[in-house]
Amino acid sequence: MRSFLLDALRKGKATIAPPSPGADALEEVARALGERARQKLGRSLAIREVDAGSCNGCELEIHAVNNPVYDVERFGLKFVASPRHADVLLVTGPVTWNMREALLRTYNAVPEPKWVVALGDCATNCGVFAGSPAIVGPLADILPVDLHVPGCPPAPLEIVKALLALMETQA
Amino acid sequence: MSAVALALADLVDDRTASPDGYVRLAVGADTWMALAEGCAAGHHDLGALWADDGRMCLALSAPSPGIRAIVSLETEGGRYPSVAARHLPALRLERAARDLYGLQPIGLPDTRPWLDHGRWPGRQSEARYEFLPVEGEGLHQIPVGPVHAGIIEPGHFRFTANGETVVRLEQRLGYVHKGVESLMAGAEIGQAARIIGRISGDSTVAYAWAFARAVEAALQWAPPPRALLLRGIMAELERLAHHINDVGAICNDASVLTIYARCTLQREDVLAVANACFGHRLMMDCVVPGGVAADLTPEGVGRIRGLMQRLEDTRAEVLRVYDSMPSLQDRTVTTGFVSCELARQYAAGGFVGRASGRAFDARKDFAYAPYDRVDFDLKVRQAGDVDARLMVRLDEIAESLRILSQLLGRLTPGAIRSDRPVTATVTGEGAALIEAFRGDVFVSVRFEADGRLARVHARDASWFQWPLLEAAIEGNIVADFPLCNKSFNCSYSGHDL
Numbered sequence: 001m002r003s004f005l006l007d008a009l010r011k012g013k014a015t016i017a018p019p020s021p022g023a024d025a026l027e028e029v030a031r032a033l034g035e036r037a038r039q040k041l042g043r044s045l046a047i048r049e050v051d052a053g054s055c056n057g058c059e060l061e062i063h064a065v066n067n068p069v070y071d072v073e074r075f076g077l078k079f080v081a082s083p084r085h086a087d088v089l090l091v092t093g094p095v096t097w098n099m100r101e102a103l104l105r106t107y108n109a110v111p112e113p114k115w116v117v118a119l120g121d122c123a124t125n126c127g128v129f130a131g132s133p134a135i136v137g138p139l140a141d142i143l144p145v146d147l148h149v150p151g152c153p154p155a156p157l158e159i160v161k162a163l164l165a166l167m168e169t170q171a
Numbered sequence: 172m173s174a175v176a177l178a179l180a181d182l183v184d185d186r187t188a189s190p191d192g193y194v195r196l197a198v199g200a201d202t203w204m205a206l207a208e209g210c211a212a213g214h215h216d217l218g219a220l221w222a223d224d225g226r227m228c229l230a231l232s233a234p235s236p237g238i239r240a241i242v243s244l245e246t247e248g249g250r251y252p253s254v255a256a257r258h259l260p261a262l263r264l265e266r267a268a269r270d271l272y273g274l275q276p277i278g279l280p281d282t283r284p285w286l287d288h289g290r291w292p293g294r295q296s297e298a299r300y301e302f303l304p305v306e307g308e309g310l311h312q313i314p315v316g317p318v319h320a321g322i323i324e325p326g327h328f329r330f331t332a333n334g335e336t337v338v339r340l341e342q343r344l345g346y347v348h349k350g351v352e353s354l355m356a357g358a359e360i361g362q363a364a365r366i367i368g369r370i371s372g373d374s375t376v377a378y379a380w381a382f383a384r385a386v387e388a389a390l391q392w393a394p395p396p397r398a399l400l401l402r403g404i405m406a407e408l409e410r411l412a413h414h415i416n417d418v419g420a421i422c423n424d425a426s427v428l429t430i431y432a433r434c435t436l437q438r439e440d441v442l443a444v445a446n447a448c449f450g451h452r453l454m455m456d457c458v459v460p461g462g463v464a465a466d467l468t469p470e471g472v473g474r475i476r477g478l479m480q481r482l483e484d485t486r487a488e489v490l491r492v493y494d495s496m497p498s499l500q501d502r503t504v505t506t507g508f509v510s511c512e513l514a515r516q517y518a519a520g521g522f523v524g525r526a527s528g529r530a531f532d533a534r535k536d537f538a539y540a541p542y543d544r545v546d547f548d549l550k551v552r553q554a555g556d557v558d559a560r561l562m563v564r565l566d567e568i569a570e571s572l573r574i575l576s577q578l579l580g581r582l583t584p585g586a587i588r589s590d591r592p593v594t595a596t597v598t599g600e601g602a603a604l605i606e607a608f609r610g611d612v613f614v615s616v617r618f619e620a621d622g623r624l625a626r627v628h629a630r631d632a633s634w635f636q637w638p639l640l641e642a643a644i645e646g647n648i649v650a651d652f653p654l655c656n657k658s659f660n661c662s663y664s665g666h667d668l
Binding site for chain 2: 003004005007014049050051052053054055056057058059060061062063064066067068069079081082083093094096097098099100101102106127128129131132133134135152153155
């Protein structure tokens with residue numbers, strides 16, 4: 001165990017410098033939030049992730065934003081276990097019919113004010129799964145979406161930039 | 172209705188296999204049942220079961236004589252004798268095939284729906300699902316999911332516990348069913364390749380490779396030698412990223428965050444190198460029919476060699492720290508036990524099988540290029556617990572590094588992709604078995620006369636691992652479920668299709 005600590009001291013910090021919020025994301029969030037942007041949550045957001053039909057690629061990259069390189073917790077962004085503790089619902093995947101009810105129930109369990117982020121191409125436009133009869137549709141057909149993060153899957157840095165934009169705009 | 176067990180070796184006899192290594196046979200109901208009995212008797216392994224145009228198909232293999240076959244049975248008005256009635260590992264496969272294609276297995280021991288949750292438009296199926304009855308004094312149930320506490324895929328776990336001890340786990344899956352097979356039916360090759368690379372994003376290279384090999388076999392399409400080496404390099408990078416990450420994640424579930432942090436850093440290192448070398452962190456769409464879509468520069472080779480050294484250092488250090496922590500091993504040793512017999516019965520692939528004595532690896536037993544000319548060891552353990560699965564993965568990291576070193580050394584300049592042969596017959600069938608990080612992925616394709624895909628079937632290793640997780644948790648405490656689950660790390664999306 002000491003070796004890990006010594007190694008960390010020797011090599012220095014793995015965490016990268018904070019990126020600036022994504023310009024596209026800032027614009028979309030500002031448009032979506034409007035007056036709601038004045039509401040006070042402090043500089044902290046609790047995020048509940050829901051896989052509504054993803055291939056698990058997006059989940060891999062969401063995991064990555066929590067690793068020491070991207071370390072989103074330093075920005076006040078924290079992934080929480082219960083939707084009742086969440087400010088943001090972060091949804092991946094094209095919404096499947098089999099997950100639709102669980103997604104709606106999770107959304108309803110998040111207290112107001114709340115924001116919905118569609119992460120990845122599938123949540124945005126169903127991606128390669130568009131047209132399948134097992135799919136309800138893109139997330140915006142089911143829930144009010146405040147921010148889209150494109151990519152298949154979006155790289156961790158893009159996810160961080162988008163989440164920072166969400167926080168900047170409503171702080 | 173019992174039939175005498177028939178061994179695949181006796182049926183196949185001296186028939187020649189197709190270029191993809193599979194002998195294809197149409198059989199009658201009697202032979203079908205006898206082959207199912209043969210699975211139960213341990214003569215051969217059940218590899219896949221799927222419906223294709225009113226027929227049922229079975230992929231069977233017997234690794235010791237090295238035989239693989241795809242047998243098909245014409246159904247009678249959509250009815251056929253259930254394989255699961257004789258060999259239980261086929262149960263979920265038959266329930267899924269019935270839900271998706273309407274073919275009725277006669278004698279199916281469990282007739283509840285599986286992927287059909289009663290939500291699909293235009294279907295008159297029941298949304299209510301009856302879990303198996305549990306009776307006994309002092310028992311209580313804990314329903315978990317489909318939305319879980321962590322950042323993971325959705326599925327439902329119904330625990331029945333006596334105090335802290337789990338007496339039964341029943342899984343209910345299918346939440347992320349996206350209808351991928353229906354999307355691929357009638358698709359062009361390129362479109363289907365993009366879909367198959369997203370059946371389970373964590374195994375995108377393995378799926379894309381399995382699909383490419385199946386298509387190439389069907390169309391007599393030969394990828395250039397350099398492409399085969401690059402596919403191997405990508406597949407080993409994918410394996411390394413998951414192995415090192417999951418070792419850390421298992422330790423995280425036992426609250427040892429330092430190992431986890433170190434492992435996630437190492438995983439990030441692998442993905443960053445993959446991105447620098449091939450232009451995508453997960454290497455999605457990099458393996459394509461005919462070859463690969465991204466070449467490796469000499470700088471890229473240098474990056475991978477540097478990564479290999481760092482990975483070896485991390486592996487050695489993680490192993491040393493893991494070995495020095497009795498409180499961590501207290502959580503992993505004897506936890507989540509899977510017997511060798513169960514692993515054999517279910518033909519469990521990957522580290523789940525290899526940690527329970529099943530010495531099978533598609534890279535060895537049905538070796539495909541470039542692994543047919545690579546020297547590496549098959550790492551097998553017998554203990555069958557969380558510790559054994561973790562140790563097999565640490566062992567395999569070392570083997571993957573050996574493989575990478577050989578593949579990089581054999582790279583010579585050349586083309587990375589060949590064109591689809593114009594003279595090829597377009598009515599072919601092809602199948603392939605590729606070793607993904609979690610186990611063997613099977614893909615079978617059949618082409619229409621117009622060159623489109625008529626049918627694509629993909630079977631994830633998880634199909635034969637999920638049921639073993641139900642067995643592994645029995646008698647363990649509820650708090651050890653995350654450890655057990657992580658030590659399996661089955662795919663939901665790969666299973667739900």
